[in-house]
Amino acid sequence: MHVDGVSCLHLHPEDLNTFTLIAGVVLSCSATGDAGALHYLPGGHQRMARYFAEEWTRGQAAQTPEDIARQEGTALTARPGDVIVMHHLVPHRVGINTSQVPRVMAYFRIRHAGHARLAEAARTDPWLEYPGLAALAAEARPGS
Secondary structure: EEOOOOOOOOOOOOOOOOOOOEEEEOOOEOOOOEEEOOOOOOOOOHHHHHHHHHHOOOOOOOOOOOHHHOOOEEEEEEEOOOOOEEEOOOOOOEEOOOOOOOOOEEEEOOOOHHHHHHHHHHHOOOOOOOOHHHHHHHOOOOOO
C-alpha cells in the first residue's frame, strides 16, 4: 500500500508531490480481482491523516504505517470506460494481473486551485480541499 507523492522512489526524500484527488479511466479489459484491479483501503484516508499528523516526518522512507502497509485492500473492479475517483490520502496498490490481458489505465492527478498553499495542511486534514464535503464528513464522524 502507498499514497502517491510522498516518500516516492522518484522524489528526493524531502519533496512532496501531492494532489487533491486522482481520477483513473479504465482503458482495457475488465479490472477484476485477478486482472490487476486497483486495491484500496476503505476509510484509509482518515488513518493516513493521523499518520501524517502524528508519526510521519519528511524524508522518511515509509509511505504508510505498518498497519496499512500490510493490508491487501479491497479490489475496485471496473470495466473499460469506467472512471475511478479517489481521495489523495486513500492508501492503494495495484493488484496482480494473472489474466492474459494487460491492465491499461489513464490516471489524472487533479489539484485544488489553492493546492500549493494548502498541500502541507491537506496531509493531515482530509477535507481541507473539499469544503463542500467537510460538513458531511463532520456529520458522519461519531461524537460530532
